[in-house]
Amino acid sequence: MKKAGFLLTSGVAFGWVVLEAGWTWESFFMGVCAGLLIMIGIVDERTFEIPLRYNLAIGSLGVVHLILNLSNWKEYVIGMCTVSGFLLLLYYVTKGKGIGGGDVKLMAAAGLFLGWQKILLAFFIGAVFGAVVHPIRMILNGKSKIMALGPYLSLGIFISMLYGEKVMKWYLG
Numbered sequence: 001m002k003k004a005g006f007l008l009t010s011g012v013a014f015g016w017v018v019l020e021a022g023w024t025w026e027s028f029f030m031g032v033c034a035g036l037l038i039m040i041g042i043v044d045e046r047t048f049e050i051p052l053r054y055n056l057a058i059g060s061l062g063v064v065h066l067i068l069n070l071s072n073w074k075e076y077v078i079g080m081c082t083v084s085g086f087l088l089l090l091y092y093v094t095k096g097k098g099i100g101g102g103d104v105k106l107m108a109a110a111g112l113f114l115g116w117q118k119i120l121l122a123f124f125i126g127a128v129f130g131a132v133v134h135p136i137r138m139i140l141n142g143k144s145k146i147m148a149l150g151p152y153l154s155l156g157i158f159i160s161m162l163y164g165e166k167v168m169k170w171y172l173g
Contacts (some may be wrong), residue, residue, distance in 0.1 A: 005117025044150030062112030126156030
């Protein structure tokens with residue numbers, strides 16, 4: 001994607017966040033995160049790697065979010081460890097062939113930003129999208145069986161970031 005296309009896409013994502021969440025410091029952080037998630041999706045799809053700087057940027061947003069919400073610190077610290085802990089175990093069991101280290105770091109950083117409930121939802125959404133969309137892409141576009149998980153995890157994070165509260169209320173009643 002060219003720079004202008006990225007800027008336009010990021011601007012639309014940022015605007016979407018502000019329309020859904022209103023204009024607050026939290027929505028500002030979510031908008032920045034949305035742009036980072038777009039970059040992660042693009043780069044991982046092309047290179048099968050998630051640059052550390054993007055994960056560090058999302059992790060930094062998570063640290064600031066944690067500081068601004070210190071009363072709920074356990075939710076965010078647990079969020080940093082839940083999905084990423086599972087993926088790290090998968091990484092070691094498969095010797096890096098089942099999951100990449102960037103995916104592990106992405107879910108740790110996003111878990112710190114979102115908290116444990118939303119990161120679990122994000123992982124579920126990302127895994128379902130990946131399981132449904134990638135086989136279709138393999139058939140239609142001749143994509144390889146190797147799947148870049150970053151774009152699907154990024155989509156799950158974005159959806160959970162914006163709609164996680166509503167989904168959990170709906171699901172849990």
